[in-house]
Amino acid sequence: MKSSVKLSFCRWDILVIAVIAVSAAVIGWALLTRAAASGDGLTAVITQNGTVLESVDLSSIPEGESQEYTVNGDYTAVVELENSRVCIESSDCPNQDCVHTGWISKAGQSVVCLPNRLVVELTGTSGSDSGVDVVIG
Amino acid sequence: MKRMLSLLFAAAMAASLTACGAAGGSSSASSAASSSGADPATAELFAMDTVMDLTAYGDNGQAAVDDSSAEIQRLEKLLSRTDADSQISALNNAGGAAVDTGSETAGLIGESLAYSAAVDGAFDITIAPVVSAWGFTTDSYQVPSQAELDKLLTRVDYRRVQVSGSTVTLGAGQSVDLGGIAKGYTSDRVAELFAQDGVSSGMISLGGNVYVCGSKPDGSAWRVGVQDPNNSESYVGVLALTDAFAVTSGGYQRYFVQDGKTYHHIIDPSTGYPAENGLISVTVVAGANAQEGTVSGSGTMCDAFSTSLFVMGEEKALDFWRSGKYDFGLVLVTDDGRVLVTKNISGQFTEEKDSGYSYEVVS
Helix, strand or coil, rough: CCCHHHHHHHHHHHHHHHHHHHHHHHHHHHHHHHHHCHHHHHHEEEEECCCEEEEEEECCCCCCEEEEECCCCCCCEEEECCCEEEEEEEEECCCHHHHCCEECCCCEEEECCCCCCCEEEEEECCCCCCCCCECCC | CCCHHHHHHHHHHHHHHHHHHHHHHHHHHHHHHHHHHCCEEEEEECCCCCEEEEECCCCCCCHHHHHHHHHHHHHHHHHHHCCCCHHHHHHHCCCCCCCCCHHHHHHHHHHHHHHHEEECCCCHHHHHHHHHHHCCCCCCCCCCCCHHHHHCCCCCCCCCEEEEEEEEECCCCCCHHHHHHHHHHHHHHHHHHHCCCCEEEEEEECCCEEEEEEEECCCCCEEEEEEEECCCEEEEEEEEECCEEEEEECCCEEEEECCCEECHHHHHHCCCEEEEEEEEEEEEEECCCCCCCCCCCCCHHHHHHHHHHHHHHHHHHHHHHHHHCCCCCCEEECCCCCCEEEHHHHHHHHECCCCCCEEEECC
């Protein structure tokens, strides 16, 4: 009797472990595919003078729609956010470098408006794509 | 029997919970330990008319970032042309008299003159009055008249600048702007500070000037994307770099349009006009030759040459590379849709798929 108790305990243990392992795999797979489907999980971080004004998960914006975020300061700039990209749509700064930069859509890229000390940066784990640590140019 | 089974099940659950608890305990401890190692110290600064990002991993990362931030502020005060109290302003306002700028500034000016000679004047710190006439230092862009440019161009000649020890003397009517070299020099200084502070993994980006220290914490090379000048959402390719400097010059971001014509900010010292020699982006890459505790810097060189080679155009730029006088690699983007990568760095360069460019390895 004693030995039979021991035996069934082991079986149950293995079963429980198996159940946990399978559910972990299923949940993990679901999370991974969800992240991949949501535009690489990009987040647009808008900072001015080094202070974060807004952080937007781009995947929260429905495809085909856009959001605007207005930054005030020495100058007024409008940041346009879409599901997988972001740009400074307009700015009344004197040099317009930030508007000239255009749309960015990859982690590591940023749009900078020096007169307004404004930085819009894309962060996140871009999956298999061309994930880079920094962009020059 | 049913009761026995449920008892057994409960026992099994309890056992697995205990095991789980033990495993959870150790894994959370290790993740805390690894996250303190994995989270880098970072800083973002606005200096030298650009935005600068510093990242350093490891126990001394914070010290290295703090030291570097202080150093950047010191260099900006020293080298800025728009800061009335800088040594460069003192030199520009001296009316041709000899100025003791201190050995560091004089040394950097001397180095600039050597690069100017190497590229036959395609890079010239005495271009300052011409750049001012275009309004690029004040954000009030305008096209100067040809008469004004002709007058100002007579003052542009690096050979009239004299450096002797810590003393610098400018020619009549001359002024200098170290904007084409100051960020590169700053990256060299930061590289030295990272080495002194014992940082073995880190990265800095000083507005188009990148220095990567060591490799990434996981041991792989840093991935440096080279911006596509024609498509802001894409790269022309990615460079895999360890212990290296990389600097890009291009006219596609800082420019203005007047009467339907585009004028960018990289002025050709021979014409006084924005350089139009067939290149739209030039990236210069050089190894940092990091030894233990020291870095023989070459960010200054990369900065000077990226501007120079943009001005020189494809043929002269490649001839200069082939001369082998300096050790560096190039990624050139031409206005007719080609990307040229020099052979010595082609193994570190990955083309961007479907970018529309044709790629060539140059030897």
